[in-house]
Amino acid sequence: MNIRMALLTSAAAFAAATTPVFAADAIVAAEPEPVEYVRVCDAYGTGYFYIPGTETCLKVSGYIRFQVDGGPDEKGTSDWNAFTRAQVQFTAKSDTEYGPLTGVIVFRNNGDNTSTSTILDSAYIDIAGLRAGLFYSWWDDDLSGEPDVLSSFETLHNSIRYQYENGDFYAGISVDELEDGYYKTGENPNNVGVAFGIGGKAGAISYQFIGGYDTDNEEGAVRGMLFADIGPGTLGLAAVYASGPNSYYSQSEWTVAAEYAIKATDKWTITPIAQYFGNYVPDLNTFHGDSFDGLGDAWKVGITVDYQIVDNLYAKATVDYTDPDDADEVTKGFFRLQRAF
Numbered sequence: 001m002n003i004r005m006a007l008l009t010s011a012a013a014f015a016a017a018t019t020p021v022f023a024a025d026a027i028v029a030a031e032p033e034p035v036e037y038v039r040v041c042d043a044y045g046t047g048y049f050y051i052p053g054t055e056t057c058l059k060v061s062g063y064i065r066f067q068v069d070g071g072p073d074e075k076g077t078s079d080w081n082a083f084t085r086a087q088v089q090f091t092a093k094s095d096t097e098y099g100p101l102t103g104v105i106v107f108r109n110n111g112d113n114t115s116t117s118t119i120l121d122s123a124y125i126d127i128a129g130l131r132a133g134l135f136y137s138w139w140d141d142d143l144s145g146e147p148d149v150l151s152s153f154e155t156l157h158n159s160i161r162y163q164y165e166n167g168d169f170y171a172g173i174s175v176d177e178l179e180d181g182y183y184k185t186g187e188n189p190n191n192v193g194v195a196f197g198i199g200g201k202a203g204a205i206s207y208q209f210i211g212g213y214d215t216d217n218e219e220g221a222v223r224g225m226l227f228a229d230i231g232p233g234t235l236g237l238a239a240v241y242a243s244g245p246n247s248y249y250s251q252s253e254w255t256v257a258a259e260y261a262i263k264a265t266d267k268w269t270i271t272p273i274a275q276y277f278g279n280y281v282p283d284l285n286t287f288h289g290d291s292f293d294g295l296g297d298a299w300k301v302g303i304t305v306d307y308q309i310v311d312n313l314y315a316k317a318t319v320d321y322t323d324p325d326d327a328d329e330v331t332k333g334f335f336r337l338q339r340a341f
Helices: 002-018
Strands: 048-050 057-075 078-096 099-112 115-127 130-136 156-166 169-178 191-202 205-214 219-230 233-242 252-263 268-280 298-310 313-324 330-340
Touching: 078 115, 268 313
Parallel strands: none
Antiparallel strands: 048 057, 057 078, 057 330, 078 099, 099 115, 115 130, 130 156, 156 169, 169 191, 191 205, 205 219, 219 233, 233 252, 252 268, 268 298, 298 313, 313 330
């Protein structure tokens, strides 16, 4: 047994001595891929950043709004209605030999109970004063208070516009597709309008004078607005005249309005307003007359209160009363809470 064990031990030792020993494979760490961090773009104001890999600057903004409306038949048989709106805007800018090239896309979703609807609220291209796409016209501007009626029907059009700007002055002209505007009996709501706008600022006074001609209805309207910083607030004045019912203005043959936005504190603004209408149309949804002849007048008063809760969060409440000659008097208003970003 001793001789056998000795032979086996010797054989095992020899095998161990003659077997090559291999080192473990080396572990090679993968090289990290280069990462391009988002860069701030301050050429066009705050909030812009460079889209990675490009020289295009992008800004994302928008707001969330909760609102409760109150008034006669506001929602079917109810006299009040609540809804929530979410809006997001993408603004892209880049430098060109013609100046900044701007592209804007705005999406809006109105949530009413379980029903929601997303729409393209605006989408346009802007370069060297030329703008083309879906955007709001100068008629969408109004006094700062909510109750005034200084435009009619839809102010969002597919348009092409040129606007010259020089410091505190601008002037422009646009061609608008008036798909959702006023139309006379026997006509269709799909025509063309031509509008102009002039505005600017001189010291404590800012002004705007605009007009529009509805080619299908062969009627037009003009409007002037003036704002002046007086005392603790800003006085706003406006007047509109329409040659006949048209897509730019058809609430009345003429109207004048005045407001005074009182800056009570850094957070509170109180704005009373009054407006008078000559030859007033009580219901724009059913009126398809060819003129304002034979209509009565109307007057309206209202008040709006704005409260800045914190930065980017504010509350607004408004109520107004309208007394027309040819219809019942109406009291309505709303409460709004909005967070901007």
